[in-house]
Amino acid sequence: MSITQILFWFLSIVAIFSALMVISSKNPVHSVLWLILTFFSISGHYILLNAQFLAIVNIIVYAGAIMVLFLFVIMLMNLNKETEPQKHKWLRIAGAIAGGSLLLVLVAALKDTDIKHQQALVNTGGIGLIKNLGKELFTTYVVPFEISSILFLSAMVGAVVIGKKE
Amino acid sequence: MPINYYIFLSLALFCIGIVGVLTRRNAIIIFMCIELMLNAVNLLLVAFSKMHYNAALLAGDAATTAGTDGQLFVFFIMVVAAAEVSVGLAIIVMMYRNIHSVDVNFLNRLKH
Amino acid sequence: MTRSDGGCGDQIMQNALQMVYLIPLLPLLGFLINGLGRKQLSKPAISLIGCGTLLVSFALSIWVFLQVKGGNVHTAHYFDFISVGKLNIPFAFKIDQLSSLFLLIITGVGFLIHVYSSSYMQEEKPEHFGRYFSYLNLFIFSMLLLVMGANFVVMFIGWEGVGLCSYLLIGFWFKKQEYNKAASKAFIMNRIGDLAFLIAIFWLIAKLGTVSFDEVFTATNLAKLKTFDITVITLLLFVGATGKSAQIPLYTWLPDAMAGPTPVSALIHAATMVTAGIYMIARSNILYSLAPFTMDIIAYIGLATALLAATIALKQNDIKKVLAYSTVSQLGFMFLALGCGAYTAAVFHVMTHAFFKALLFLGSGSVIHAMGGEQDIRNMGGLSKKLKITFITFLIGCIAIAGIPPFSGFFSKDAILLSAFIKNPVLYGVALFAALLTAFYMFRLLFTTFSGKFRGTHEQEHHLHESPPAMTIPLIVLAILAIIGGFVGIPEVFIHGGDKLGEFLSPVITEQEHHVSHSTEYMLMGLSTGLVIAMIIFAWSKFRNYQRSEATGFGKVLENKWYVDEFYDAAIVKPIKKAGTFFNQVFDNKVIDGIVNGVGRLLHYGSRQLRLVQSGQAGSYILLMVISMVVIFVIQFFIRK
Amino acid sequence: MISLLLILLPLLTGLAAFFIKDEKLVRTWALLTSLATLVVSILGLCCMNDTKYLEYECEWLPSLGASFSLKMDGAAQLLCLLNTIAYPLVFIAGWDKTYKNAKNFFALMLFAQAGIMGVFLAADALLFYFFWELALIPMYFLCSQWGGEKRIAVTFKFFIYTFVGSLLMLISILYLYGQTPDHSFSIESFYNINLTSKQQSLPFWLMFVAFAVKMPIFPLHTWQPDTYEQAPTSTTMILSGVMVKMGLFGLIRWLFPVITGASFMWGDVVTLIAIIGMIYASLIALRQDDLKRLVAYSSIAHIGLLCVGMFTQNASGMQGVMIQMFSHGINIIGLWIVVDWIERKTGTRKMSELGGLAQKAPALTMFFVIIALANIALPLTNAFVGEFLIFNGLLGSFTQYYVWYTVLAGISIILGAAYTLRMIRKVAYGETNEITASVKDISLNGRLALGIIVVLILAAGIYPQPILDLTSGVTDSLVDKFDIIRKALLK
């Protein structure tokens, strides 16, 4: 059992545990913190998969920007355990069962795919490096890249439309 | 590490996200769960890209760029997610302004 | 006598008989003129047109008759009425012995009755007067079509036409709803018969592909028909006849038909229309001769009708009702004759009956006229002093119908009885009994009406008077005919070759020769005559001066006509009405429409339920989505494998 | 040429009618144009009766294989004639009526005429369906705009009923289209379809239901009495006089020649249903008190007989249907005119409240009686010829129960006499009452319309041969088709 494998298991367990905590903790602030932890563990996975660039971006964008945004909002509304609305017990159970069965079905379906023995975790390869990605992004993927700017524009306009006081 | 593990891991995260969406009423939490789902997808994509890269290597193509597209896709997902978050939070805030609650079931005028 | 192709071959145009279409055409014209101009024309003008047209066609009929007597028989073809595929139905007239004879009877008696009516209907308003005559002419027209038609379809046209006219004339005084009811009853009962007639025609078409007499009654075609077919066809035709000629089971309309004006009863419901059935069967005698089974049926039905009607007539107090039932009974005799294969006898009796029954009806009309509309014989009596001519003519009529030599009725009825005797002595016995009943009730009628002392109200008595000549002259003429009418068919036993009628009709009517010893024949005649006279004396002793008395026991049953009408009502009319009500109120509304509307209601219900799924909660939406996803995955990965 | 004109004329004049404000003017306009159409159809009948005039074809949807092609065979000519005769009659009879915003009324009426005409002429399945619906839509608006108090619900029911039917027909058409050798909707290629009788069954029933609803055949008839009762009488005349024939015409042109095998196979069943319907409707008519409903149910009975006649599938029966379609159209329009007059003058349709009209309105009564007698097929009226031939065909047909069928159908004829005479008796005869005491006799335009009708009745009753000759071509070809099938099956 190599170190990478140990890391893999460790990160996976952390990710899943913290994810579970996200959905189970009563206090929204805690959920946010747990979610950040999840993201960190996922970034860890990225590093294991030599996707260094994505790992960094993940931490910056997600754990950094996005989650902070969430945190701000939650603080702003000072939500906490007391104000947290609770779903009816049975509905919660139903939801859990539904999601669980979906997982079950998918896993059962995909447990023996034709590619199941292909290796993902090896220490070679530099495609994840910013150099390669950048090259691709600004040659092949330039059009989608520009298009995504439209997406941002619309999001910005939207935020303005929604957020602006009248 | 066989790819299956990654598939299962991300599926697990994905479904946890779904369960979260189903079990919570706080709009923000629900939204966070959706973000969790997206991250599960990202993880899977990265794993796959790596896998395809390996496959290409084993096929003997030393200078392969296989799998790059997967990682770029992840990049685009993050872009979209960011945009979504900005809009989504704006909407939630707007609602909160009006009803001082983030309970998705609080507003229930539209039905039947 | 082959049907012309296209109708304009030379030899046909040369044939004078091609002109016979004038005979029905003139009454039709009369109908149109009187019908459309009934508001404008004056009464004399109307009666002139009505009678005049008929007089002319009567004259033409005589001319035609002479032609035929001269051996010139002819089928006049005018145009193709219906021609579909192989079926071709021409509009053609057939002029032969049988039809020409009937032409004479119809136009002749018809003319007399027209004349009679012109004074009998004087009280009517002009337009109703005109309506009356137009109907009468229309009737003559259709009756002529009936007898002149060269195929079953043209015959059927007339057949239904006369039904229509009788409907119109029974309901002539349309303000009285019960009259209209009687009219409808007549029409519908005729319709039942007509349906059978039609089916018979279709059967013929299906089997032979033709309906014209000239083609059907040829040996080759008859050979094509199986016995079964012939029996069915003849039976169906006979059912048609029972409708028109008031036989069991369809006779009940005729007595009710007396609602119409009396001349109408005389013309349509005694002299002419009701004998259409006999004409039709006589016309197709060749067919019937091949269907012994049908013949038996006809004989029994006829006899039964004769007896039943006679018994009913015993207890009737309405002068016209008595005559009506006697008509039914006489028709029964005619069918008996037909059933026994004595077609000539039947036709003979049709003729004589036309004379004396028309006479009797017109006489009763004159009585009613005198009594100011009174028809109940219990309120009459002793009229012989005031109404001399009426009384005498009526008496002649009664003698004739009773069948006392040498009056016309004797010969025809004797011929019938003889034929019955030849077929089966039992039949003869029953028939004789019916004949005796006839004599009895006719003279009951005569005595209660004319002898004894007057039983009506005083102003009726004061009002009593003999009818005007326009009414009495036809009476006299008919009386003479009733006396001498029989001499055209004197039995062989008296004069060799006396049976002129038989000879005349022999080309169209083929009868199997029968042979009974002269002694038997004499004996039968004597027997019947004797008994009849006895009956008359019995009636005289009983009703010389009539005392009013309530009918009891069996008499009541007879007075109520064996409750046949009630039975029909309960057995047929009521159920039909019930079914109609049920279908209308329950089945159509509740069941069928209920299903239709039920679908709509179900839709609404489903909609109301289904929209509850749209709970308005994002959580539940996603839950449902996830569940359906799971389901689809399961189907894809675990079930479809 | 003629055929195209027959459709375009009412369509365009109808459009024009939308813009004529003045009521009197638009009424005149409608009458004149309908007369013009009549002239055209007569032209097509007598002097220009040559295929180069009667047929028309131009490209429409080549991608679908649908073309705008019109074909005018004998049956079509007869029915177009009926259509063109009916409209002037309706307009004349309704001359003294006033409608709120009349221009729409007359425009829609003319549209309906165009639609019906198209149904009779279309030689392309898709086009046929188009016109089929087109005839329906104006009727829907007419009935629910100018109808009685329950009009909306009733008319809507009528619409849904027929719409469902026609949609089923659409499926059938599509199915058959799939079977055509050259994927085309033209009638010729429909005639070239060859399927086994078993395969034909489904499309047969799908299509027959559509026609059965239109006719209507028991048990799909429940829309009809309500609609006839609620619709404005002018519309009812068209509905019952002309539109009903669309269903029968569908049988003649689209069902029998295309799906011959199944039509033969199911002939017995359909005949039985239709006969049951006849008796059923007659029994109900016997118990009706409302004049309109009575006429409606009697119409159901008559249409049932027509359907029976079609399914005898022999020359006599189908020729009978041809002439009877014409006769029924004329007669029932006459009946409606009378009923409408009575309702307008007395304010009631209840026979129990009527009576004694014969004294007050002799002319009306005369027409009434004549038409009623024609309605029960008295000889020398047009209906007799038709029913005679139909019954003859029925008895001569190849169904194994033909005798019983004939007898049963005959019963309904007797019942027909019963309820018709009952109607005459209750309406025209008897003493007058306070409702009928003040009735005046029918007005001039009414007399004119009824007079024309009576003339037609007698003319067709005494000398029907021209009509029979007109349609013999169609029936003969159908009979040949059926003979082939029959031989094939009997072997």
Add this chain to the structure above:
Amino acid sequence: MNALILSAILGVILMFSGILLKQKAAIRNIAIAGMVLLLVVNIMEMCGTVFFNVNTHGMIVFDRFALLFTTIAFASTLLYLLLSARDMEKVGVNYAEYFTLIFFILCGITLTASFKSLLILFLGIEIISIPLYILTGSDKKNLKSNEASLKYFLLGAFSTGLMLMGIALIYGAKGTFDTASINVFTEGKPSLLLVTGMLLLLFSMSFKVSAAPFHFWTPDVYDGAPTVFTSFMATIVKAAVFIGFIRLFDEAFGLMQPQWKLFVAIIVVATLFIGNITAVFQQSVKRMLAYSSIAQAGFMMMAVYAMNTDAKEGLLLYAVAYSFATIGIFAVLIKMKDYTFDGFNGFAKHQPLLAATTTIFLLSLAGIPLTAGFLSKFYMLKAALAAGNNLWLVIFAVVMAAVSVYYYFRVIQAMYFKEGDAPPIEVSRSFKWTLVVLAVLVIVFGIYPDLILSHLYF
């Protein structure tokens, strides 16, 4: 390509015009002018003049089908703007921004109609969705609008998640996002990953086109959103997503029909059933139209089911028929004070012209001949029948079409046959004429659809 870039530019222009110009008329005119320009440019591209020639590395291909559809979409949008642009003023203050977002959405529509790579599809759908979330919530003080936008956003994001998961799995199976190369598989059966991904995509696309059982957002969102924008998203957007749908399943999963045909059939049936049946009982015309749009989606799904030439032509025709009719009805509905059926009572008396045109639109939606609605439905049924032995599906669809008549005609009945006092509403002459043009177009395409379809081929 012209349209894609120009629409983006126009979006930006309008964004600034909101800052620079004060009077709304000017903004509106710019928008409409821009729209015309967009339409022209797109048509020019159809005729072969391409201004910008960008190498998209085969991610976007503007083929005949895509261009024809975009033309249709732009034309409908133009008509939509002509009819309803004025009414956007009522929604809120950010007048220019609304146009901006609409142009961005058009940009997304162009992508969705012409993608060749799942990435572009994803971006396109997102560019469509995100502005729509905004527009739905643009009536900020209105709680219904808030609720609608929140629901739409949450569910939309969720379905995006599904879609991404699907794409990821497909990537895992194929190692590419290019539709063409996804569609080839050497081994007999497609791999489980591929199938799973395909199904997830099916779900998310069904969600976007509001096909049952993923339709739940539709009624609430259409009902809650400002009517102006409901009109837009219910027609043009939905049609565009459908085009994306059929492209995806034709080009990427064309060879996997055995795997998805059954489920599409189920979805068709469910959608038709739920949409039609639920619409029957509605009291508000707006909500009824929402459900009817689900029902219509069911019919359009038949094109995906059939997946043949007829289906594609039919889908284009359907897009026209459905969009035009619905835009027209909504344009009238916006003017109404009262959205309930009774609000239409006696409408024909005061507004004969509007009533007449609305009737034509309703007839088209109901699929009555002579209107485009009939032929489009006809194409669908034809395609479905041609697709194979599935008469039952067609019969079901037809029965449901009959049901749809029920609720469409309720409006007609209210307008024409019911007595009532629908408050007289004043409309500009230009509005009336645009409406008439729209109605005429509906009828013209109903008689001669080749006007459109002939452009599909050279």
